[in-house]
Amino acid sequence: MRTVYHEQLSELDREMGDMCALAGSAMKIATQALLDADVSLTDQVLGAHDQLIAKRARAEQDAFALLALQQPVAGELREIVTSMQIMADAERMGALAVHVAKIVRVRHPQHAVPEDVRECFTEMGTVAVTMCDNARQALAADDPREAARLRVEDDAMDNLHRQLFTVLLDRAWTHGVPAAVDVALLGRFYERFADHAVEVGRRLAFKLTGTLPPEEEVSTY
């Protein structure tokens, strides 16, 4: 028989999945705003982050209530604590999408991204959104293999990030210092977004197995 408690646990899982979906959608819109220099889209990104903050605050209260009232052990304890950690990652992913949106606003009506790195940002956006989708699916299916695959996608992001820095630090860069600063920071926002998706996968693996996979090494940039 499904108890109210188990329904509350499922609700927490659903909220966590919704937050990952919302973070992915925020980054998708932020990337569109960036590529089109379309400042009208940035409000949606800020709105999504506000929603993420509110959702996390509510879900964290629910998680505390479950811990206090149900006193779970083993797998269910891991499930609740993990959900709090994953929601922190999802909120941070939303904040990174806001950082992208804010650079679009500062540079408007100019494009923050010069033509020769446009393709790179298009791909970084695609990888970021895909990772969010896959993290959400891994959570929904409690699938550790899907979670582990996030690292492979993160490698793709790291490669794009390196590629970006190769263009940026080349003597042939003609777009000046302000554009270089924007591009360096934007690159970092996408790369950190992917790191948080990997972290969601690590935490899911811990929830499922009780063992936390090792962290990745800190990259140079």
Next chain:
Amino acid sequence: MRTVYHEQLSELDREMGDMCALAGSAMKIATQALLDADVSLTDQVLGAHDQLIAKRARAEQDAFALLALQQPVAGELREIVTSMQIMADAERMGALAVHVAKIVRVRHPQHAVPEDVRECFTEMGTVAVTMCDNARQALAADDPREAARLRVEDDAMDNLHRQLFTVLLDRAWTHGVPAAVDVALLGRFYERFADHAVEVGRRLAFKLTGTLPPEEEVSTY
């Protein structure tokens, strides 16, 4: 009578304070390495981060064991969950010190920081280390006023960060694109470090009062 349980809780608090101290010390050494282009110091920064990772993993296990075996409620439940969140912040602060150290390594034997922003980084380092000290003291004393003061110190960091970007984006910047990229990223690492110290204060306030103070707005850079 003090029980084993209460000793374990105190031990968790101590570990959390130690981790904040270790993160502060890592950033202090990373700043010294940066200002002196002294690559020999960077190993210590990487070592501190390894220690932080190991400490967090161990303390997180201890926290799980306390939750499972003692089934705490109210203040003690908040204390344990909060300690897990604060240790995540401290570990991340250590990773940010590693990012600073890695830029020192990449640029060596050259200085990553041109003379005209050297003073700014000196001050950012001082503020970062002070914030860590104050976060640790706030934790040790369970002092919500000290925790709230971290926001004032974070404002000082934000001002330094803005000042840095004023120099960086000025037409008078003569150090070229690679130095500008380093400086922009370094500035961000210090600014994020301070954000995590503020987050430690917010979480401490929650532990003490049961109410989480509001988040700060996402800055433009």
